[in-house]
Amino acid sequence: MNTVRGIFAALLLALTAVAVSPAGALAADSGVPVPSPAKAFKGEQCVEPVETMRREHMVYLKHQRDETLRDGIRGQKYGLNECIDCHATADPSIAGGKIRTLKPFCKECHAYAAVSIDCFACHSGKAQNDKTGSLLPNEKEEMADDLIRMVKAHTNAPAIGDKK
Amino acid sequence: MSDTTFNAARRRLLAGTAALAGISVAPGIRLISTAEAAVSGPASAKNRWGLLIDSNKCDAGCTECVTACKTEQGWTGNDRPESDPQWIRKVNLKDNKTGATASLPVMCQHCEHPPCVDVCPTGASMKREDGIVLVDKHICIGCRYCMMACPYKARSFVHEDVHNQKQHMPRGKGTVESCTLCVHRVDAGGTPACVEACTEKAGRDAMVFGDLNDPASEISKKLAKHVTTRLRADLGLEPGVHYSGI
Numbered sequence: 001m002n003t004v005r006g007i008f009a010a011l012l013l014a015l016t017a018v019a020v021s022p023a024g025a026l027a028a029d030s031g032v033p034v035p036s037p038a039k040a041f042k043g044e045q046c047v048e049p050v051e052t053m054r055r056e057h058m059v060y061l062k063h064q065r066d067e068t069l070r071d072g073i074r075g076q077k078y079g080l081n082e083c084i085d086c087h088a089t090a091d092p093s094i095a096g097g098k099i100r101t102l103k104p105f106c107k108e109c110h111a112y113a114a115v116s117i118d119c120f121a122c123h124s125g126k127a128q129n130d131k132t133g134s135l136l137p138n139e140k141e142e143m144a145d146d147l148i149r150m151v152k153a154h155t156n157a158p159a160i161g162d163k164k
Numbered sequence: 165m166s167d168t169t170f171n172a173a174r175r176r177l178l179a180g181t182a183a184l185a186g187i188s189v190a191p192g193i194r195l196i197s198t199a200e201a202a203v204s205g206p207a208s209a210k211n212r213w214g215l216l217i218d219s220n221k222c223d224a225g226c227t228e229c230v231t232a233c234k235t236e237q238g239w240t241g242n243d244r245p246e247s248d249p250q251w252i253r254k255v256n257l258k259d260n261k262t263g264a265t266a267s268l269p270v271m272c273q274h275c276e277h278p279p280c281v282d283v284c285p286t287g288a289s290m291k292r293e294d295g296i297v298l299v300d301k302h303i304c305i306g307c308r309y310c311m312m313a314c315p316y317k318a319r320s321f322v323h324e325d326v327h328n329q330k331q332h333m334p335r336g337k338g339t340v341e342s343c344t345l346c347v348h349r350v351d352a353g354g355t356p357a358c359v360e361a362c363t364e365k366a367g368r369d370a371m372v373f374g375d376l377n378d379p380a381s382e383i384s385k386k387l388a389k390h391v392t393t394r395l396r397a398d399l400g401l402e403p404g405v406h407y408s409g410i
Contacts, residue, residue, distance in 0.1 A: 072207030074351050122336030124329040
C-alpha cells in the first residue's frame with residue numbers, strides 16, 4: 001500500500017513539476033514550436049478579454065464584416081482595421097522592419113494550429129499610416145520567412161508568455 | 165463651402181454627438197458606450213444615391229475621373245489592358261452623319277434592378293438599401309456571370325495577385341469588382357473621388373453626386389429641370405447614373 005502511495009506521490013510531484021515548469025522547457029523537450037504572437041503595438045486591453053478573443057475573434061469578424069459591407073453599418077468595435085491599429089507590428093523579416101503588419105501577430109497561432117485564412121488574400125494587413133511605399137514581401141519570401149522562423153523556434157524554443 | 169470643410173464640420177459634429185451619447189447617467193452606468201456611439205448606418209432605403217454626368221462639360225482628352233478612381237481604390241493594374249481591372253472608363257462617341265462628338269465616363273450604373281444581382285449564384289453580387297450595387301468578395305467565387313449579365317461592361321475580374329490594397333478597399337485575385345460609388349466616402353458623408361476630381365482637378369464640374377430621393381438635393385433639382393438620359397434605358401434597369409447631353 002505504501003509503495004502504491006509512494007508511486008502516486010512521485011507521480012503527482014512529477015506532474016506538478018511539469019505543470020509549473022516554463023512552457024518553453026516543455027517545447028524544447030518535445031520539439032514543438034510554440035506560437036509567440038507579437039505583443040500589441042499599442043494598448044493594454046483588447047475589445048474583449050483575451051481569452052474570449054482567442055476563441056471568438058473569427059466569429060466577431062465574420063459577423064461584423066457582413067453588417068459593414070451589406071448593411072453599411074460602420075464603426076462597430078470588431079473591425080479588421082481596428083485589429084491592425086493595435087496589433088500590426090514591425091518585424092525585421094518583413095520589409096526590413098519598416099512597416100507594421102498583422103503577420104507577426106496572426107500568423108503565429110494560425111501556423112501552429114494549421115489554420116488557413118483568406119483574410120489577407122484581399123485585405124492588406126499593413127498599417128496604412130506607414131507611408132514608406134514599400135511592398136509587402138511576396139508569397140515565396142513569406143514562406144521562406146516562415147521556414148527561418150520555424151528553425152529559430154526549434155533552436156531557441158521561445159515560450160508562450162515569454163517577456164521580450 | 166468646399167467638400168473638405170463640410171466633411172470636417174460634419175466629423176466634428178459627429179464626434180460631439182458621440183461624446184454626449186457617452187455620458188454616464190450614474191456612476192458605472194452608461195446609456196451608450198463610446199464604442200457604440202461612433203457607429204454609423206445602416207444604409208437606408210430613404211436614400212438613393214446617384215450621379216448626373218453632363219457630357220457637354222466633359223472633354224475627350226480629360227481622364228481625371230479615371231485617375232482619381234485608380235488612386236482612391238488602388239486598381240492601378242499591370243499595364244495589361246486585356247486583363248487589368250477597369251472600374252471607370254472614358255467613352256468617346258461620334259455621330260457619323262453629323263460628325264458631332266461627345267465624351268463621357270462610364271462606370272457601374274448602380275441599377276435599381278441590377279442584372280448582376282439576379283444572376284449571382286452565391287449572393288455575392290448585391291444591392292444595398294440605398295441603391296449602391298456591390299460585390300461581397302467574402303462570398304464571391306469568381307464565376308463571372310455578373311460580368312456577362314452587365315450590359316454596361318462595368319465589372320472586372322481580378323486576374324493577378326494584388327498587394328498593398330487600400331484599407332477601405334480590399335481587393336483580391338479571383339473575385340469580381342466594380343465601382344462602389346466610393347461607398348466608404350458616401351458612408352462618411354462625402355462624395356465619390358471621380359466627382360471630386362472632376363470639380364477640383366479638372367475644373368469641369370461635369371459630375372454631380374447626390375440623393376435622388378431627396379427633392380432638395382442639387383442632383384434632384386437638376387434632374388427635374390433638364391432632360392436627361394440613362395444608358396440603355398430600354399432595358400428597364402433604372403440606373404442611378406444619369407447623363408445629359410447625349
